[in-house]
Amino acid sequence: MTQIAGRRRWWVLPVGVLVTYLTLAYVILPALWHHHEREPGLASLPMVTRTASGIPGDALNVGLVGSKEDVVRAMHAAGWFPADPITLRSSIEIVGSVVLDRPYHDAPVSPLYYDGKKEELAYEKPDGRSADRRHHVRLWMVLEKGSVGRPVWLGSITFDRGVGLSHDTGQVTHHIAPDIDAERDLLMRDLREAGMVQDFFQISGTGPTLFGRNGEGDPYYTDGEIHVATLVVDGARRTEAPVTMPPPPLIALKDQVWHGIRNALSQ
Template identity: 55%
Template sequence: MSQRSFRRSIAIWLAALFAAYLALAYFAAPEFWTFRDRGFRTQHFEMVTHTPQGIPGDPINVGLVGTQKEVVHAFAVAGWDTADAVTLKTAIEIGESVLFDHPYPDAPVSRLLFDGRAQDLAFEKPVGAPAPRRDDGRVWETPCGGGGGRPRWGGSASFDRGVGLSHDTGAVTHHIGPDIDAERDFLMRDLATAGVLISTGDISGVGATSTGRNGGGDPYFTDGEAIVGILKQ
């Protein structure tokens, strides 16, 4: 076999392997999880998020009471950026941020479902230069009203420590740090320091968990409580 033919054969095999990986990670494995956990959408207002395939995701560990404008304003004053939407352009920008070690403060976050809906708003705070290390905050408006008739928001706060492969599907994803209570406290402390909170209180969340796993298969532990902050009007 000539060297040119050998290289062509290698290229074909690599392309076939890559296609097989894409089919497994982004089609077959997600379909398996969708079939396995197809009943999760009937569990109304469960205090945990899910991926679009039905894999349990990050717990709900924060809450806010305020209008959408007040929520956006509060995060902005606290130094958090609004996350971009997931598009081909933003995916390329994430890759450039990782490869060339430069900041991407508005990098997208993945979709998570709470009570059957994707997050209404997503915020982040970069840690260092590349996009993979950042503080994440997703929030969903809930049907439960807060004080003064203002909307109540459920949210999940976590720390993205780097990019890797999902332990459940093999797809590319961000891996979170295991101490989600520390991230919950960090977010609420940021909002308090920014002077946008009137008060805070604790409510029951998912319950004490020492062996939790999120949508990417990352382990986490928590005392199971959610902290709710009342935003200034």
């Protein structure tokens, strides 16, 4: 009888393992990695942009706290150029920049949408002579008043590594480099070195992602954190180092593990 009962219960162990895995992977760990203690108003917001066709686009990975004027002043001080709107003239100019390898520091960027709205601000930083390679960020105001009473912006920043055909639509487009965390870190560093930041903090974004794909089918990976810079008011340059508010201990541990993975991926 004991042997028969044992055979009947062979499924208990694998089912238990499966239930434990599902509970950890889809309930406990996501809950532990989900933190918005600095800006609780962001907790319920989506963290991925959309293309005009409704396809998931770039992940949100940066945030700014300050008025629109504060953002404009800070980005200018950090050496970033506002992107031109898409017109016939700017479209011809960006083609000429890529083909003839000539500068176009404020070339237009294709629109992305968040909560049904096109980016309110877009900035870029050239990498080389032409618009073929560039760092660029799109920004949306998502809260008119955050926890400190100032507007909160979220953005997606990526690096255009070259021009090619979309993996999904076949249209001519820029292709992005996969390490979007490196771009996030670049913008935060530029703002800090320009003296435009009061403090830094983190909130949860998409969560750790190894095999993400944007709206053009380009792969990306990220630790899933959004780094947020609270900007100085009215562009008043800060001479002392900004305060960096540490994330919760479990998030810090996750980030350390992810940085090891990121280093392995970048080699």
